[in-house]
Amino acid sequence: MTRAANKSGVAGHEPSGGDAAARKASHAERVLALLKACGTPRTAYQILDDLRDDGINAPTTVYRALDRLVATKAVHRIETTNAYVACRRESCRGPSVLAVCDGCGAVTEQSSEEMGFDLGALLRRADFDPATATIEIRGRCGACRAG
Ligand SMILES: [Zn+2]
Numbered sequence: 001m002t003r004a005a006n007k008s009g010v011a012g013h014e015p016s017g018g019d020a021a022a023r024k025a026s027h028a029e030r031v032l033a034l035l036k037a038c039g040t041p042r043t044a045y046q047i048l049d050d051l052r053d054d055g056i057n058a059p060t061t062v063y064r065a066l067d068r069l070v071a072t073k074a075v076h077r078i079e080t081t082n083a084y085v086a087c088r089r090e091s092c093r094g095p096s097v098l099a100v101c102d103g104c105g106a107v108t109e110q111s112s113e114e115m116g117f118d119l120g121a122l123l124r125r126a127d128f129d130p131a132t133a134t135i136e137i138r139g140r141c142g143a144c145r146a147g
């Protein structure tokens with residue numbers, strides 16, 4: 001969110017730029033609040049369904065809000081299921097490891113500084129400067145294994 005706010009210096013040209021920015025921010029905030037409340041990943045269309053009563057009825061509104069949230073790492077996109085989940089970490093630095101349960105769909109997020117360090121070293125050797133890293137691991141959670 002801070003990154004988007006910094007960029008909005010450009011929006012100073014528009015006469016009603018402030019209002020538009022506030023409205024966009026609140027869409028993103030509502031999407032984030034929903035994802036935080038449900039805890040499990042949701043697709044853009046499920047989010048749209050959930051927020052329809054809230055006055056959000058265009059898929060592009062949801063996609064734009066999700067783009068902003070993913071860019072600031074408030075939300076992570078799960079590539080293999082094309083769903084979105086709220087970040088559980090205080091500040092999301094280093095690689096995220098998303099453990100996706102094939103049984104119940106629950107997602108947990110872990111991070112490891114050591115792993116981030118190792119990955120960084122690995123990629124520097126390949127002359128590559130990594131910006132973000134999200135690692136998805138599929139498997140079964142403890143509850144599903146017990147059931
Ligand atoms: Zn995260």
Ligand SMILES: [Zn+2]
Pocket residue numbers: 101102103104105106140141142143144
């Ligand atoms: Zn499970």
